Amino acid sequence: MSEFIQNIVKKSPWIYRINAGSCNGCDVEMATTALIPRYDVERLGCKYCGSPKHADIVLISGPITAVVKDKMLRVYNEIPNPKVVVAVGICPISGGVFRESYSIDNQLDAYIPVDVNVPGCPPRPQAIIDGIAKAIEIWKSKF
Amino acid sequence: MDILKLLVNILLFPGGLFAILLALFLLGIDRKLYARLQRRVGPPIHQPLLDLIKLTQKETLIPRTANMTAFRLAPLLGFAGMLAAFALIPITGIYSGLYQSGDLLVLLYLLSTPALALMIGASASGSPYSSVGASREMTMVLAYEVPLLIVFLTVGMRVGLAGGKFAVLSMSGIVNYQLQNGSLLLDLRMLPAFLAFLCCIPGTLGVVPFDIPEAETELAEGPLLEYSGSGLAMFKMTGGLKMLVLSALAVALFFPTGIGSFWLVNLLWFIVKCLIICVFSITLVRATRARMRLDQAYKFFLIYPTSLTLISLVLILLTFRMPS
Numbered sequence: 001m002s003e004f005i006q007n008i009v010k011k012s013p014w015i016y017r018i019n020a021g022s023c024n025g026c027d028v029e030m031a032t033t034a035l036i037p038r039y040d041v042e043r044l045g046c047k048y049c050g051s052p053k054h055a056d057i058v059l060i061s062g063p064i065t066a067v068v069k070d071k072m073l074r075v076y077n078e079i080p081n082p083k084v085v086v087a088v089g090i091c092p093i094s095g096g097v098f099r100e101s102y103s104i105d106n107q108l109d110a111y112i113p114v115d116v117n118v119p120g121c122p123p124r125p126q127a128i129i130d131g132i133a134k135a136i137e138i139w140k141s142k143f
Numbered sequence: 144m145d146i147l148k149l150l151v152n153i154l155l156f157p158g159g160l161f162a163i164l165l166a167l168f169l170l171g172i173d174r175k176l177y178a179r180l181q182r183r184v185g186p187p188i189h190q191p192l193l194d195l196i197k198l199t200q201k202e203t204l205i206p207r208t209a210n211m212t213a214f215r216l217a218p219l220l221g222f223a224g225m226l227a228a229f230a231l232i233p234i235t236g237i238y239s240g241l242y243q244s245g246d247l248l249v250l251l252y253l254l255s256t257p258a259l260a261l262m263i264g265a266s267a268s269g270s271p272y273s274s275v276g277a278s279r280e281m282t283m284v285l286a287y288e289v290p291l292l293i294v295f296l297t298v299g300m301r302v303g304l305a306g307g308k309f310a311v312l313s314m315s316g317i318v319n320y321q322l323q324n325g326s327l328l329l330d331l332r333m334l335p336a337f338l339a340f341l342c343c344i345p346g347t348l349g350v351v352p353f354d355i356p357e358a359e360t361e362l363a364e365g366p367l368l369e370y371s372g373s374g375l376a377m378f379k380m381t382g383g384l385k386m387l388v389l390s391a392l393a394v395a396l397f398f399p400t401g402i403g404s405f406w407l408v409n410l411l412w413f414i415v416k417c418l419i420i421c422v423f424s425i426t427l428v429r430a431t432r433a434r435m436r437l438d439q440a441y442k443f444f445l446i447y448p449t450s451l452t453l454i455s456l457v458l459i460l461l462t463f464r465m466p467s
Contacts, residue, residue, distance in 0.1 A: 005200060012190070012197040040183040042174075044188055050359030053204060053371040056197075080202035080371045143200060 010140040014042075015053030015132070018077065020072045020108075022062030025122040026089035030059055032044065032125050039125045041132060049121040052078040057135050063091035063098040064108055076112055082142035084135045086116045088128060093117050115139075145345045157238050158230035159322030166383035167191045169390070172418060172425050180430040183260045187216040191383065193377050210268030217264030218377035224256025225384035232391045234413050235401035247312040248296050252394065254291075254347065257381045258284045259440045261356070264378075267368030271425070276365020278358040279437055280349075286441045287346040290339050290448035294440065297456045298396050301327060304356050304463050318399045326398040332462065336455035338399050339448035344424040346444060348382065351429040 016124035019027055032039060048057055052075050064072060076085075083109075090096035108114055115138045118131035153159060178185025187193075205214060225231060231246050231253070233239050258280055263287035265277035300308035302320045327333045346353040357365045367378055394416045401409040435443065 005196070008193055009197045009200055011187075013181050040178070040185070042178055044186040047185050047194075048359075050362075050364040051368045052377060053369060054364065054367075056201070077328060078204070080204050082201075101370040 006140045007143050009143055010136050013045060013056045013132070013136050013139060014047050014049045014054055015041070016049055016052055016058050018058060018060045018072055018075055020060055020062035020092065021065035021068045021103075022089065022091060024105050026061035026091070026120075028104040029122045029125055030061065030088060030128060039129060041129055044133065044136065046132065052076075053080060055083065056130060056139060057086060058084050059088050060092050060108060061088045062072050062105050063095050063101070064106070064111065065103045068103055068105070069105065069111065075113060082139060082143070085112060085114045086118060086131050087114050088131070088137045089123060090119050090121045093119055096121055098127075109137050148393045149177050152230045153226055157234060158226040162226060162384055162387060163380065164386040165417075166197070166380070167237040168414075169387055169417065169421050170383045173386075173421060173429075176422065176426045177430050180426070191379070198371075198376035198379070199373050201260050201372045201427060203374060204369075206269055206369050206403075209308050209369065210269070211439070213263055213267035213368075213381070215374070217260045218374045219260075220263065220380070221260030221381040222384070223258035224260070224387060225381055225388055228253035228256075228388045229384065229391065230388060232388065232395050233314055234391070234395075234401070235318065235322065235399045235409055237406050237409055237413070239315055239318075244316045247299060247317070249289050250314070251288075251292060253296060254385075254388070255288065256285060256410060257385050260381070261366045261378070263340055264370065265368075268366075268369035270369050272362050272364075273366050276358075276433045277369070279362075280366060282437060282440070283346060283349070283353065283356060285425075285446035287343050287448075290444060290452055291343050293449060293452040294336050294340045294343070294396075297333070297423045297452050297459065298327065299457065300354055301330070301459050304459065314395060317394055320400050322401075328397040332458040333397070335451040335458075337393075339451035339455075340393055340396070341420070341424040342448040342451070343444075344386075344420070346440065347389060348386055348425065352432040352435050353440050355432055355440055358434060361373055371378045375417065386421060386425065387417065390417040390424075393424075409426060 017030055019026065058076065058079055060072070087093050087108050091098060094107055095101070095104055098104055116131045116135045118127050120127055155161065170191040174190060175185045175188050205211065228250055231250055262277045262280055264272035296310065298317060299312045302317050303310035305324070306320065311320070321327055328337055349356055357367060367375060370378060394413065398416065402412050
């Protein structure tokens, strides 16, 4: 039964984006992956949703600045379980060009569990789609 | 026995199970065609069903500020209203509707239950985005119900005056008249009213040019913001059912004629007609238009569909002759 559910569920992951102080480069690439016909993630059943309460896979970009950290955690906690986190771009992974900046305390996996890292500055759309596909596999096993 | 028949009609066919499956099919076709119009591959046709099953497997969160009872019961209200509404609409050759008289007005009331449910749920959730969404939803209801009511009245008077009465508001009366005297769509006087009804469909459903209450990019899904899991699934399903009810209503009011007397052919013909209405009034509009502002949408409904139906109504009254 659980395998049956997993096979259905893996075809309908909804995506939510959190911008945690990103320079908008990764966000443009993320919008590109879903919103233009060339890279269609809807064929995997994905859909961008406007509310964190509808989300399954959360894409986080940006170096988690000190100001945005608490707000990011609050939005993250509003996402119903089971959920999967994808860190998009080098910033949430290590700080990227903002590393050791006065406005950054720590990288993303110091605050919340990160399931997939998609490095790049910004990553290519293909890399983001690959990251989403990997995230779907991890997410599916949580049901 | 009557109660049993009523329950079957609302829970199995044509309301209930049949309506849910057909609505999911229409939603799937809509999404696939939308993707194809943008030259994407798009999701499979059974995607809405997969989404529903996924949503029921997710955790359901209820905000601390929410009014528990209203928040939980609101999705059920709209869902039940739509199931009952679909049971009122006759399907030619298969099903003749529930009641004999006055059901067009009952339908109008039932059609507003999903909007009402959305407003109750949104206000109960205690989120500021939701309450802005609820107030926008209310404004939209005020705007699109005016032309919708006049369309119903126009159809009722067209059928009624031809039969020597003032207006016929019973669904079965309207459908039977058309089966004997030809579809109302073939009557040129009714064409503006039909166009007005097509304009009202996306507004009533809240899809793209009129998705002002749910505006994802500015209100983060508005009234649906705080819903997750099964409650959200229920609202999504209600939207699909509403799409089905409106297209079935357009079919019943304007071209209900069937083919032959075999039930399966008639059923398929009915589904094809619903699909045509959905594609032209929802998918094509959704794929080619951007969202309107609230004031633009309000003016749009009070000017274009309303004047279109009024043209029809005036034409019918002008060409009316007392039957000798």
